[in-house]
Amino acid sequence: MNNSLINQSFKNAKKENRTALITYTVAGDNTKKKSIEILKSISNYADICELGFPHNCPIADGGQIQTSAYRAIKNGIKINDVFSIVNKFKKIKKNKPIILMGYYNMIYQYNENKFIAKCKKSKVDGLIVVDLPYPENKIFASKCKKNKINFIQLISPTTSKARLKKIVNNSHDMIYYISMLSTTGGKLKVSPKKILREYQKIKNQNKSKNVVIGFGITEKTIKSLKKADGLVVGSAICKEITNSIKKRQNIVTNVTNVVKRLKNKIR
16 A cells, blocks of 8 residues: 555655654544544644544553543544544545544444445545454454555564564554553653664564554653654643643644644654
């Protein structure tokens, strides 16, 4: 899928000699309308936008993202609302890649084939399914590829060498490296040097694969990891949404300013 929008975003970032910035927000936080406004605004600075399905039993999400998901669920956001947000966003920003992130039980309940068809219709570029690891994800990933949707494989610090090789070989245009054994938003417990060493082991398997680092990426830590192909920031953005709501400030402006600052640190 060399001509995918995801792959093109990494190529564009490399031309500018910088890492790609991937932002994460929860769909429908704090309202459906506001969620679209945030996406539209931050996509002017983010290379790729990741959008999470609000989930009431998250496995990998820390406190900040859980709070965002709770607000969205409280506002009645359903799966079809998430697709509606993507649809509206893509009508305005058709060339900006969007990745949906969620959990497999939600896809299973919705119906796997129906879910993939809906992703294709909504012009979703990629999928992260946190609790569908390799090799259990092979059939689902193959279905995604047939529909020109990138299935993004996850690799963690505990992934064995043999398993790592298989995951890289079966990956599409982007691989997500989880920087540490933690939920999202945790303080970076591992030194950036060690994270980049582990990241390099993945890159050494196949230099053409785009590898991004997520978990623990903040305004303080992002600069130290800018040698990566891409960096994912989620909890810091969700935290800003929460703070802006509490202070009754303009959410879109404040969140956009955070993303602007993140982008400036990796130039």
